[in-house]
Amino acid sequence: MKFFKVKTVEETFSLIDEMVGKSGQTEIRPIEEALHFVLAKSVTAAENVPAFDRSTVDGYAVRANDTYGSSESMPGFLTLRGEVRMGEAAALTVGFGEAVYVPTGGMMPPGSDSVIMIEHCEEVAGILNTYRQVAPAENVIKAGEDIREGEMLLEAGTWLRPQELGALAALGITEVEIYRKLKVGYLSSGDEIVPYQTQSLKAGQVRDINYLAITGTAREWHMDVMYGGIVRDDFEAFSKKAKELYDKVDCLILSGGSSVGAKDYTTEVIESLGAPGVFVHGIAIKPGKPTILAVADGKPIIGLPGHPASAMIIFRLFGERILKKLSGERLVKRPERIFARITKNIPSAPGRSDYIRVKLFEQDGEWWAEPIIGKSGLITTLVKSDGLVEIVSKKEGILQGEYVPVIASR
Amino acid sequence: MKFFKVKTVEETFSLIDEMVGKSGQTEIRPIEEALHFVLAKSVTAAENVPAFDRSTVDGYAVRANDTYGSSESMPGFLTLRGEVRMGEAAALTVGFGEAVYVPTGGMMPPGSDSVIMIEHCEEVAGILNTYRQVAPAENVIKAGEDIREGEMLLEAGTWLRPQELGALAALGITEVEIYRKLKVGYLSSGDEIVPYQTQSLKAGQVRDINYLAITGTAREWHMDVMYGGIVRDDFEAFSKKAKELYDKVDCLILSGGSSVGAKDYTTEVIESLGAPGVFVHGIAIKPGKPTILAVADGKPIIGLPGHPASAMIIFRLFGERILKKLSGERLVKRPERIFARITKNIPSAPGRSDYIRVKLFEQDGEWWAEPIIGKSGLITTLVKSDGLVEIVSKKEGILQGEYVPVIASR
Numbered sequence: 001m002k003f004f005k006v007k008t009v010e011e012t013f014s015l016i017d018e019m020v021g022k023s024g025q026t027e028i029r030p031i032e033e034a035l036h037f038v039l040a041k042s043v044t045a046a047e048n049v050p051a052f053d054r055s056t057v058d059g060y061a062v063r064a065n066d067t068y069g070s071s072e073s074m075p076g077f078l079t080l081r082g083e084v085r086m087g088e089a090a091a092l093t094v095g096f097g098e099a100v101y102v103p104t105g106g107m108m109p110p111g112s113d114s115v116i117m118i119e120h121c122e123e124v125a126g127i128l129n130t131y132r133q134v135a136p137a138e139n140v141i142k143a144g145e146d147i148r149e150g151e152m153l154l155e156a157g158t159w160l161r162p163q164e165l166g167a168l169a170a171l172g173i174t175e176v177e178i179y180r181k182l183k184v185g186y187l188s189s190g191d192e193i194v195p196y197q198t199q200s201l202k203a204g205q206v207r208d209i210n211y212l213a214i215t216g217t218a219r220e221w222h223m224d225v226m227y228g229g230i231v232r233d234d235f236e237a238f239s240k241k242a243k244e245l246y247d248k249v250d251c252l253i254l255s256g257g258s259s260v261g262a263k264d265y266t267t268e269v270i271e272s273l274g275a276p277g278v279f280v281h282g283i284a285i286k287p288g289k290p291t292i293l294a295v296a297d298g299k300p301i302i303g304l305p306g307h308p309a310s311a312m313i314i315f316r317l318f319g320e321r322i323l324k325k326l327s328g329e330r331l332v333k334r335p336e337r338i339f340a341r342i343t344k345n346i347p348s349a350p351g352r353s354d355y356i357r358v359k360l361f362e363q364d365g366e367w368w369a370e371p372i373i374g375k376s377g378l379i380t381t382l383v384k385s386d387g388l389v390e391i392v393s394k395k396e397g398i399l400q401g402e403y404v405p406v407i408a409s410r
Numbered sequence: 411m412k413f414f415k416v417k418t419v420e421e422t423f424s425l426i427d428e429m430v431g432k433s434g435q436t437e438i439r440p441i442e443e444a445l446h447f448v449l450a451k452s453v454t455a456a457e458n459v460p461a462f463d464r465s466t467v468d469g470y471a472v473r474a475n476d477t478y479g480s481s482e483s484m485p486g487f488l489t490l491r492g493e494v495r496m497g498e499a500a501a502l503t504v505g506f507g508e509a510v511y512v513p514t515g516g517m518m519p520p521g522s523d524s525v526i527m528i529e530h531c532e533e534v535a536g537i538l539n540t541y542r543q544v545a546p547a548e549n550v551i552k553a554g555e556d557i558r559e560g561e562m563l564l565e566a567g568t569w570l571r572p573q574e575l576g577a578l579a580a581l582g583i584t585e586v587e588i589y590r591k592l593k594v595g596y597l598s599s600g601d602e603i604v605p606y607q608t609q610s611l612k613a614g615q616v617r618d619i620n621y622l623a624i625t626g627t628a629r630e631w632h633m634d635v636m637y638g639g640i641v642r643d644d645f646e647a648f649s650k651k652a653k654e655l656y657d658k659v660d661c662l663i664l665s666g667g668s669s670v671g672a673k674d675y676t677t678e679v680i681e682s683l684g685a686p687g688v689f690v691h692g693i694a695i696k697p698g699k700p701t702i703l704a705v706a707d708g709k710p711i712i713g714l715p716g717h718p719a720s721a722m723i724i725f726r727l728f729g730e731r732i733l734k735k736l737s738g739e740r741l742v743k744r745p746e747r748i749f750a751r752i753t754k755n756i757p758s759a760p761g762r763s764d765y766i767r768v769k770l771f772e773q774d775g776e777w778w779a780e781p782i783i784g785k786s787g788l789i790t791t792l793v794k795s796d797g798l799v800e801i802v803s804k805k806e807g808i809l810q811g812e813y814v815p816v817i818a819s820r
Contacts, residue, residue, distance in 0.1 A: 035626050049789075051611050056717070056787055086643065087602035089613035105602055105716060105787075107614040146788040154793070161819065162626030163792035166718060169606035169622040170789055192497035192515055196579035201461050203499035204517040212579040216445050216572030233496065306515065307466070308576060338748050377466055377515075378556040379459075379580055382573035383564070409571065 004281035008393050009317075009353040012283050012293070016321050019279050019295045022328040023250050027180045031168050036222040037178035038329045039158045045151050048144035049170045053108035057139045060099040060121060060128055061090075061112035067133040076130040080123060084109055099128045108140060115139035147171065157330030179328040184218045185249035186211060187228035189238055189266075190256040190306065195230065209308045209379050210255045214315055218253075221323060239269045246273050251299060251326060253319070254292075256306040270294045270301050284352045284393060287376035288314040293322070300326060310376040313355050313388065316407075337405035340369040342389065347397040357385040358406060369406055385409070414691035418803050419727075419763040422693050422703070426731050429689050429705045432738040433660050437590045441578050446632040447588035448739045449568045455561050458554035459580045463518035467549045470509040470531060470538055471500075471522035477543040486540040490533060494519055509538045518550060525549035557581065567740030589738040594628045595659035596621060597638035599648055599676075600666040600716065605640065619718045619789050620665045624725055628663075631733060649679045656683050661709060661736060663729070664702075666716040680704045680711050694762045694803060697786035698724040703732070710736060718789040723765050723798065726817075747815035750779040752799065757807040767795035768816060779816055795819070 007015065026040040055061065062078060070076035083101035084090045090109035092100050099116075100109045108115075113136045120132040147153055147170060154164055160178070168176065188208050196207040208230060215225040228245040231238045246252045252273075254266060271277045274296030283291050287310035292303030300322045304311040324331065340360055348354040358369035369389055374381035387408040391398055398404055417425065436450040465471065472488060480486035493511035494500045500519035502510050509526075510519045518525075523546045530542040557563055563577055570588070578586065598618050606617040618640060625635040638655040641648045656662045662683075664676060681687045684706030693701050697720035702713030710732045714721040734741065750770055758764040768779035779799055784791035797818040801808060808814055 031622060035629055050616060052613060054616075054787070056785055084614075086600060087604075087612075087614050105600070105616070141785055141787050145785075146790050153790075162623045162630065163722060163789060163819075165626045166619045166623030166722075166789045167793050169617055170619045170718075172606060172609055172611075172617055174607050190496060190515070194497075196582060197584050199582055201582075202497075203462060204494075204497050206460055206464075206515070207579055207582055209576045209580045212441060213572045213576030216575045219445055220572065308580075312573060312576075375466055375551055375555075377464070377551050379573060379576045380556050380563075383577050409573075 004278070006282040006284050006289070007280050008284045008351070010393065012280050012318060013321060015279050016293065016318065016325065019276070020300050020322050020325040021298065023179065023182060023298075023326050024328065025180050026177050028175050028177055030175055031165050031173065034160050034176050034178055035162065035165060037160055037181070038327050039154055039156055039160060039164075039176060040179050040328060041177040042152055042156045043154045043168065043171075043173065043176065045147045045149055045153050045171055047171060048149045049147035050141060050143060050145070052143050054141045055102040055104060055106050055108060055115045055139060056141055057115055057117050058104050059102065059115040059117040059139060061094055061102045061109050061115050062099045062130075062134065063094060063096065063112060064114040064134050064136040064138065066097055067114075067116060067130050070130040070133045072131050078128040078130060080126050080128045113137065113140070155330065157328060159329050181222065181224055182250045182323060182327055183224045183226055183248070184215070184323070185226045185228055185245040185252045186215050186218075186255065187242060187245055187252070188230045188255045189233060190230070191233045193230050193256065210304070210306075210311050213308060213312050213379065213382075214253060214255060214304065217312065217315055217319070218323070221320065223323065235265045235269070238265070239272060242269050243273065246296070246299065246301070249299070251323060252301045253315075254301065254303045255311060256304075266303055267292060270296070270303065273297075273301065274299070283314075285314075286352055286354045288355075291318070293318065305376075307376040308379040309357065309374075309381050312382055316388075316409075317355070337390075338367070338387075338408055339403050340367040340389075340406050342398050342400060342402055342404050343368055343370045345397065345400050346371060346391065348391040348395060350396050351393055353393045354391040356389040356391065357381050358387055358389050359384055360386040360406065360408075369404060414688070416692040416694050416699070417690050418694045418761070420803065422690050422728060423731060425689050426703065426728065426735065429686070430710050430732050430735040431708065433589065433592060433708075433736050434738065435590050436587050438585050439588055440585055441575050441583065444570050444586050444588055445572065445575060447570055447591070448737050449564055449566055449570060449574075449586060450589050450738060451587040452562055452566045453564045453578065453581075453583065453586065455557045455559055455563050455581055457581060458559045459557035460551060460553060460555070462553050464551045465512040465514060465516050465518060465525045465549060466551055467525055467527045468514050469512065469525040469527040469549060471504055471512045471519050471525050472509045472540075472544065473504060473506065473522060474524040474544050474546040474548065476507055477524075477526060477540050480540040480543045482541050488538040488540060490536050490538045523547065523550070565740065567738055569739050592633045592660045592733060592737055593636055593658070594625070594633050594733070595636045595638055595655040595662045596625050596628075596665065597652060597655055597662070598640040598665045599643060600640070601643045603640050603666065620714070620716075620721050623718060623722050623789065623792075624663060624665065624714065627722065627725055627729070628733070631730065633733065645675045645679070648675070649682060652679050653683065656706070656709065656711070659709075661733060662711045663725075664711065664713045665721060666714075676713055677702065680706070680713065683707075683711065684709070693724075695724075696762055696764045698765075701728070703728065715786075717786040719767065719784075719791050720786040722792055726798075727765070747800075748777070748797075748818055749813050750777040750799075750816050751811055752808050752814050753778055753780045753810065755807065755810050756781060756801065758801040758805060760806050761803055763803045764801040766799040766801065767791050768797055768799050769794055770796040770816065770818075779814060
């Protein structure tokens with residue numbers, strides 16, 4: 001039996017980064033079905049985007065030199081040679097003193113280096129009066145200005161957003177190698193827990209709330225879910241079911257069974273699944289102290305506290321980090337916090353991180369965060385809340401009116 | 411032919427709220443498949459959650475009165491009657507001077523009103539020494555404390571997050587009436603646009619980047635997409651294809667064709683689809699000025715600018731508002747902006763709203779926003795950016811070091 005010291009939130013994040021690697025299995029997918037997957041292989045551009053110099057406006061392709069000195073009072077005069085048609089090669093050449101009409105996105109004709117906007121000139125019987133001068137490259141996107149041939153466009157580990165798919169499409173790339181979707185197993189334990197579909201509860205029974213709340217969160221993170229059902233508080237049954245589910249998934253989530261008391265064999269069950277086993281057993285956090293984190297043969301196991309609000313907050317904080325690392329996503333530090341002013345004084349024990357559920361509202365152009373009072377066993381505290389205010393472990397509380405960072409929920 | 415005046419961003423939002431209603435079609439779905447749908451019918455609780463008083467800790471159910479005056483130096487003594495088992499009715503009654511063991515989540519035995527934590531007492535030969543006093547209801551969740559019978563739990567128009575599903579499960583609700591998923595039609599136009607799968611581009615051709623970028627964004631918002639392909643710049647062909655797609659979808663998105671020049675029949679095509687037709691034709695925004703918004707017989711139509719970055723920014727700002735209203739979602743104002751300091755002076759014309767693509771980085775504990783320089787035709791400006799800095803129309807720019815709101819992209 002290992003002995004564990006409660007870890008701070010900061011230590012827990014460091015341990016996760018150290019202990020959890022990526023699952024590593026990849027597959028090839030068409031880019032139309034690759035949204036929110038993680039790129040497994042970097043993508044290098046095989047061609048320039050755009051492939052040719054393009055006009056960014058409706059106007060006339062000219063030699064910038066020929067417009068120098070043009071103004072409203074002293075217009076320049078150019079010979080209009082014709083026009084470029086969209087989607088076709090620019091056949092006409094722009095010579096000294098000449099102009100060719102080019103629409104937005106059209107190909108720049110050879111000899112031209114800039115475009116004068118249609119609003120800044122006037123055509124009179126084949127002669128173009130220019131009322132402004134343009135600089136070389138003005139109103140032009142140069143070939144390769146968006147993406148340059150040979151440039152690394154996207155690095156392995158990139159979470160594919162719509163704009164990344166757009167950039168892949170720009171290169172004519174139709175398929176990418178991505179890390180396959182993770183499968184998360186979820187197992188509830190507790191003699192009092194019954195399937196949520198149960199219509200008439202017997203005295204002492206409660207429905208499996210966490211199943212919907214936790215697996216819904218995993219689905220939000222673009223993961224598949226496998227439900228292992230509900231096991232009784234019995235070592236043999238729990239151990240057998242946990243092992244069965246563990247074998248089929250990339251990450252195992254156990255709900256309930258991690259508080260002190262008759263249920264401390266959860267640790268034993270987890271340790272039996274493989275090495276190195278449990279690396280966090282208790283976190284200096286409120287709510288959610290009785291959290292267990294483990295890795296067995298490369299697969300993470302998350303033992304959540306049983307109280308619904310605690311379970312969701314712990315999963316949101318540590319489960320996301322674990323699953324993102326496992327998914328192969330390159331961890332890019334992005335601010336995910338908005339700021340609001342707290343409506344009440346909130347004390348906090350130093351050395352412990354507190355996460356306060358809050359409702360946000362706007363008053364006189366400022367955002368305020370109103371704490372939702374309620375025990376961590378109440379799921380409705382999360383239904384009523386818009387996010388979590390974080391009081392980091394070194395702070396001893398926050399004062400009414402103070403600006404606080406809020407982790408917003410969607 | 412109607413005449414249009416360019417609208418400000420604020421006017422555009424007001425017009426959207428006025429012109430766009432909800433599509434209104436509903437269906438019944440199991441709650442396990444209802445994540446990110448919008449609730450069509452309010453849900454009222456038919457029972458209490460929890461159904462009985464529960465302990466929130468491992469400890470002993472007592473009458474609070476019996477513990478008054480207990481302390482480390484002067485413990486109280488109670489007769490231990492037995493224990494409550496998880497998931498079963500509490501059979502034993504707690505009388506005067508008595509205690510019954512109850513695990514976390516267990517049912518409170520009749521007669522008891524509070525729980526003393528296991529850490530604060532000691533059992534010696536059937537007698538419980540109590541080292542602390544407890545108050546009535548301490549460490550207890552009362553029946554109905556989470557959800558009260560008859561209370562409205564969720565209002566119609568609620569976007570279902572994992573915690574909402576958890577709360578529904580708590581009540582044993584297995585199905586909900588939701589607004590069905592929206593179907594968004596996307597049609598590209600332009601003689602230069604070719605399918606993104608095209609391997610060898612001819613001179614003057616570009617691939618359909620916006621298709622992936624825009625429909626990916628709609629998918630992110632939990633919508634289905636129907637692709638109408640690419641039409642040539644030809645009134646008859648464009649009109650026919652637009653009508654065909656419009657008939658099959660809840661909202662039609664047209665890409666390209668909304669800038670001045672040979673393409674101004676886009677307005678005519680849109681107007682032919684139904685009344686009241688176009689309500690925004692040009693917005694005082696950069697990038698994205700040539701935007702068209704319309705409603706035809708209750709279906710919104712969005713005419714996006716052709717430049718990829720403009721199209722995505724416009725769709726993110728106005729498309730989301732339009733589609734959320736159409737989906738039946740109750741618009742709840744939530745702050746979606748984080749704050750960062752801008753690294754450069756940025757001028758802006760008063761009366762026009764500017765959206766600056768930025769990359770975020772952390773330095774000395776602060777977030778900084780570095781503008782991504784590049785024309786709105788460049789998709790990679792969005793690949794490189796983490797969000798948009800908004801310069802509202804009444805501002806004349808922002809100064810280096812100023813704190814600015816950033817609309818973060820995921």
